[in-house]
Amino acid sequence: MAQAAVAKKKVEGTQDKLHVWPYLVRLEFLCAILTIVALTVWSIVIDAPLEEAANPTKTPNPSKAPWYFLGLQDILVYFDPWFAGVVAPVLIIVGLMLIPYLDVNPKGNGYYTYHERKVAIWVYCFGFLVLWIALIIMGVFLRGPGWNLFMPWQYWDPHKVVALVNVDLPYAFGVRTYNGAMLFGGVVILGYFAVGTAIYFFMERKALKSVGFLRMFLKIELLLIMVGIVIKIVLRLGFNIKYVWVTPWFNI
Amino acid sequence: MANKSPQIPSIAELMDKIKSGKIFSDIAKEITESQVWTSTFRHGYADTPRNRVLQIASNVWLHLHPVKIQRHALRIKFTWCMGGITFLLFLSTVVTGVILMFYYRPVGEYAYYDMKYLQYDVPFGMLMRNMHRWAAHAMVITVWLHMFRVFLTGSYKPPREFNWVIGVLLVTFTLLLSFTGYLLPWDQLAMWAVTVGTNMARATPFLGNEGPFAEYVGATPRYDVRALLIGGSLVGPPALLRFYVLHCIFIPLVAGALMIVHFWRIRKDGGISGPL
Numbered sequence: 001m002a003q004a005a006v007a008k009k010k011v012e013g014t015q016d017k018l019h020v021w022p023y024l025v026r027l028e029f030l031c032a033i034l035t036i037v038a039l040t041v042w043s044i045v046i047d048a049p050l051e052e053a054a055n056p057t058k059t060p061n062p063s064k065a066p067w068y069f070l071g072l073q074d075i076l077v078y079f080d081p082w083f084a085g086v087v088a089p090v091l092i093i094v095g096l097m098l099i100p101y102l103d104v105n106p107k108g109n110g111y112y113t114y115h116e117r118k119v120a121i122w123v124y125c126f127g128f129l130v131l132w133i134a135l136i137i138m139g140v141f142l143r144g145p146g147w148n149l150f151m152p153w154q155y156w157d158p159h160k161v162v163a164l165v166n167v168d169l170p171y172a173f174g175v176r177t178y179n180g181a182m183l184f185g186g187v188v189i190l191g192y193f194a195v196g197t198a199i200y201f202f203m204e205r206k207a208l209k210s211v212g213f214l215r216m217f218l219k220i221e222l223l224l225i226m227v228g229i230v231i232k233i234v235l236r237l238g239f240n241i242k243y244v245w246v247t248p249w250f251n252i
Numbered sequence: 253m254a255n256k257s258p259q260i261p262s263i264a265e266l267m268d269k270i271k272s273g274k275i276f277s278d279i280a281k282e283i284t285e286s287q288v289w290t291s292t293f294r295h296g297y298a299d300t301p302r303n304r305v306l307q308i309a310s311n312v313w314l315h316l317h318p319v320k321i322q323r324h325a326l327r328i329k330f331t332w333c334m335g336g337i338t339f340l341l342f343l344s345t346v347v348t349g350v351i352l353m354f355y356y357r358p359v360g361e362y363a364y365y366d367m368k369y370l371q372y373d374v375p376f377g378m379l380m381r382n383m384h385r386w387a388a389h390a391m392v393i394t395v396w397l398h399m400f401r402v403f404l405t406g407s408y409k410p411p412r413e414f415n416w417v418i419g420v421l422l423v424t425f426t427l428l429l430s431f432t433g434y435l436l437p438w439d440q441l442a443m444w445a446v447t448v449g450t451n452m453a454r455a456t457p458f459l460g461n462e463g464p465f466a467e468y469v470g471a472t473p474r475y476d477v478r479a480l481l482i483g484g485s486l487v488g489p490p491a492l493l494r495f496y497v498l499h500c501i502f503i504p505l506v507a508g509a510l511m512i513v514h515f516w517r518i519r520k521d522g523g524i525s526g527p528l
Contacts (some may be wrong), residue, residue, distance in 0.1 A: 018321040021307035023313065024321055030464040031333045032340050033375040039344060039390065041381035050371065053442035056486060066434050068392050068427060073448065082463050085452025096420045099403075100413035109407035110525035112330075124403050129395075175367065250457075250464035 061145045061158055070139025071132045077147065078232050078250055088229075095222045099124075102219045104211055127226060166242035169235070185245030189252055196224045316515055318523055325524040330405070334398035338426075339511070341391040345429075348384040349500065356436070360489030388430050397428045407525035415517040416454035418510055425507040431501035438492060446495070447487045453478035463476035 018024075065073045076084040105191065107116040114121055142149055144156035170181035200220040201208070208216065232252075235241040243251045261269070271277040283289055294305040302310060305319045324330055353376055356366045370377035371486035402408060434444040454460045458469050459477040466476070472487045485491030518524060 003498070011480075016323045018323055018326065019301070019304040020317045020319055020321050021314070023326055024317060025307075027326060027333075028304045031336060035337050035340055036344070039341070039383060039387055042386050044378055046382070046386070047378060048382050048385040049441055050367055050437055051440040054438045054440060056443065056488070058440070058456045060336055060440060060444050063448050065448040066431055066445050067389075068430065069449060072452075081452055081455030082457055082460075086460070093424055096399075096423075097417045100408040100416050103409070105411070107527060109409040110405060110407060111527045112405055121404070124400075151429075216471075220320060 008201070016100055030096065062143060062147055064139065064143070067136060067140050071135035072092050074135045074139045075205075075229065075233075078229075083252070084252060091222070092224060096223070100220060102215055102222075104215065123164045123223070123226075130228065131226070166236070169241050169244045170246075172239070172241060182245070182247055183252070185243070185247075189245045192228065193221065193224055196227075259461055304424075318519060321523065324528050330526075331524070332397060332401045334394050334401055338391055338394040338398055339466050341387045341394060342507075342511075344387040345384055345391065346504070348380045349386065352384055353500060356494050358436065358490060360438070363436065367437050369441070372409050384433075388433060389427060395423050399423055406527060409525075412517075412521045413523060415521055418514045418517065422510050422514060424505060425503055425510065429499065429503045429507065432458060432495040432503060434524060435487070435492060435495045436499065443487055445489070446482075450478055450482050450487065450491075453481055 003250045019176075045216040055164070064070060065200075072084055072089060075088065078084075078086070086200065101185060103117075103120055105117050105120065107113070108120075141152060144150040144154075145158040146160060146162070148160050148162055150156055168185070173184065175181045197217070197220050201216065204211075231242075235244070245252045266275075269278065293302055294310050307318050308314045308319045352370065355361060355377065356368050367381075370381055372378075374380075402416065404421065411516070430448060431446070435442045454462045454473075454476065456463045456477050458465050459471060460466060461471040461473050461476040461478070471477075473479070479485060481491075481494070482488075483494050520527065
């Protein structure tokens with residue numbers, strides 16, 4: 001009896017369609033009015049900034065990118081520009097595009113759920129809220145001259161000196177020769193990806209047949225890169241490690 | 253002789269019509285039955301199911317919508333209204349941007365003074381500039397929130413995978429639109445923010461002069477991907493002109509084309525996502 005009631009409710013729920021005119025159009029209209037009013041009031045109250053004329057001989061300190069790129073500018077502290085400024089943004093865009101093809105969980109399609117797709121929600125929220133939004137907030141409010149960290153109540157001292165005692169990871173482990181360091185760093189980086197991939201494939205070996213090798217491979221590599229960024233940040237802030245892998249062509 | 257032309261009412265009859273108010277319905281009838289009116293408005297305004305459908309189906313702007321929609325798709329809690337607001341903010345920047353274009357010249361000597369002129373001499377110039385800038389910034393935020401909502405509802409899942417890809421491109425183009433516009437005021441803020449941003453292109457692997465493996469390609473400061481982007485080795489007048497053209501013509505056209513695909517695909521993929 002109760003089951004029949006639920007089934008009936010379900011059928012009714014899916015059949016329940018409303019006319020777009022007036023129900024949706026009036027909602028959109030209201031939303032549009034509110035947005036335009038908010039935008040107009042905002043524009044009357046706060047003026048867009050206009051500083052002095054552009055002067056290529058006078059570099060401001062700090063020079064900041066537009067606020068929406070400050071997350072990327074902030075990871076320049078931890079990575080060289082080829083990664084922070086070029087490879088990372090490309091990976092973000094490509095990674096986002098790949099989401100529908102990598103996430104094969106059929107549940108949670110078209111409704112809010114945490115329990116049916118915990119990992120996906122965690123990964124996205126971490127990437128978006130921590131690695132993107134939190135770094136932007138930090139870049140906008142806490143980064144001062146010399147890209148040093150300043151608390152909101154601190155004076156932005158352009159002469160603040162922060163001792164750079166960073167060393168490369170191989171050096172911290174006692175590797176003193178150039179080639180030895182290059183070998184050590186390469187083993188660490190490639191080993192990180194190899195071991196991470198191997199563990200993932202071992203843990204998910206049953207899914208390999210249904211999910212497919214390429215899908216799983218791309219998923220774990222993108223995840224390892226994302227986690228790797230966090231590891232590098234921790235290594236720098238906690239252990240003063242500058243590079244993990246130094247080569248004649250690029251440093252990581 | 254009988255007069256076959258339409259009866260011209262006598263003064264007394266006319267006065268009666270005016271006094272009784274019938275004159276208004278007569279005029280309304282005359283207008284709504286005229287050829288001009290009937291060719292413009294194809295259906296009445298009475299609240300009938302047929303008219304509700306026709307309101308959407310026979311209107312070029314509204315026919316973006318389906319004529320009927322799932323009840324849950326109306327819930328603000330579900331949609332956050334962010335996609336629609338993003339599109340509205342885009343339209344706001346188009347309108348205010350076109351107005352700004354009447355006063356602004358993307359030339360090194362003039363650009364900054366045109367900004368001053370806009371702010372101090374042009375009627376509502378400051379307001380137009382503020383609305384353009386704040387709408388652009390707001391659009392960046394709303395497009396991120398839209399994407400966040402679409403992720404949280406799992407709306408990228410089949411059959412909507414491709415539309416998510418288009419959406420990611422639209423997010424990217426939103427940021428590029430904002431970034432190219434950032435240079436145009438030609439003040440210190442603009443020049444150095446864009447310098448910081450475009451300096452990254454220098455480090456592009458293979459294609460930037462400071463990037464990994466550049467020496468094998470032969471990239472130099474004056475001949476690499478950054479020089480292509482800003483028309484020289486530093487952010488100067490050529491960069492201003494390039495960013496202006498990208499900002500006002502190229503990116504809006506590409507983004508507009510992608511928006512058409514994005515909106516069309518929502519319909520083709522079965523409307524807004526919902527519990528199956």
